[in-house]
Amino acid sequence: MLSQAEQSILSNKVVLVTGALGGIGSEVALAYARHGATIILLDKNIAQLEKLYDVILQETGIEPAIFPVDFKGANADDYQQLAQTIKNTFGQLDGLVHCAADVGQLAPIANQDIRQWTETLQVNLTATYLLTHACLNLLQSTEQQSFIIFTTDSQHDKAYRGAYGLSKAALECFCHQLSLEMEAAGKVRVNCIDPGQVKTKLHARVYPAADPQHLPEPTAVIPAYLYLASDQSGHLHGQCLNAQMELPVKVLA
Template sequence: MATDVQSGALQGRVILVAGAHGGLGRAASIACARAGATVVLLGRKVPKLNRVYDAIAKSGERLPEPVNYPFDLEGASPDDHAELANRIGDGFGRLDGLLHCAADFRGLTSLERSDPAAFARAVHVNLTARAWLTQACLPLLRQAPDSAVVFVVDDPGRVGGAYWGGYGLAQHAAAALVGMLHAELANSPVRVSGLQPGPMRTSLRAQAYVEEDDREAVEPARYADDCVTLLSTAGVARRGQVWSPLP
């Protein structure tokens, strides 16, 4: 259940979660619903989206009913992103938050041996698609009295090392995007911030670390309430920052 601090923190708000069926995306979507939000679940894999939908709609907690929106960030064009934003506007008349949890990482490899298509896909999903989706949603977000865009980013000190390829480069750029958008939107109702969680037990992390030897990672649910904090009015204190909460 949501804590007393988080209960009602997103009451009446509409939150779009990109990558809603991933490790943190799933946990954050459930936490946002428990905080009172109607959550638009964005993801590529419909069966996994359905499981997140069921976790919210059939929880027995009388939470706002979420909405599934199957969407392939890798293949979607800017026009597809614009259509997504239009459908949210037509369906709800508002958008109060955008949480970027979607990520693509296929394993460690040297630049010399990397597949060019895989390199380009990692840069696109982890950076370009995030920028396109944010751009498409900004007109709706500007209409809200208080709204937030939150980018989940990886530790630049770790993914800036050898073999992290397009994923590592995109994570550095996404962190820079937080500061750039914050400066551009400083006089608007749209808050921009980043969340840099610690190591989490996710399928993405398993591509780089042997699970039985991974002593640092925690369950993604540990950081779900931090996502709610940044999406709610409490996130004002973190505006323009990339926040690294303690595990």
């Protein structure tokens, strides 16, 4: 059982989670709601978002919000409008968690389909930048310190990873650059999480030969996401945390 203090670590916070229907994204949204946050669910399947909405509301009593967005087709204006809607609706944004990802085509560089390459970079990198850029003013205007969490894959430089691997490497660089730029003001903590190998549909596509029976469930890495969202991690900035190897001694579950 969670203590009352642990249950309310994200109380009164508004957090936007991308890839909210993914194996990790959906668990992040649920865990944050269980700890008191109002969650903004961002993904492209409206029907599935509504199901997750119902689960969160029924389990926590906290009404989430749904924003259906297709990262492949959305442009800068769409993300600016999204940020303005969040501001008008909630008046604040305390956290942004990037869980959305597209594996794209896992093939040799010479055999990459150019259209698919471009779309994968659009989803994993460009859309992440555009959404972060659109939300920065909101994140910087919170009364307490806000946070941004990127999700990476430390195996990004392996053969045949294509645009997926390249985008994950670029996200780590983006996280580092942004953390340096945010450091002086001290208003936004920026960190990155490598979940490691977890039993998800995305993992099955990246590692088709791996036996999923021996992999941990997505819930196994949620303590890392909770920790980086909580005040306990206020000293961490510009870090890339391995969720299965580098957890602090006391984490929230």
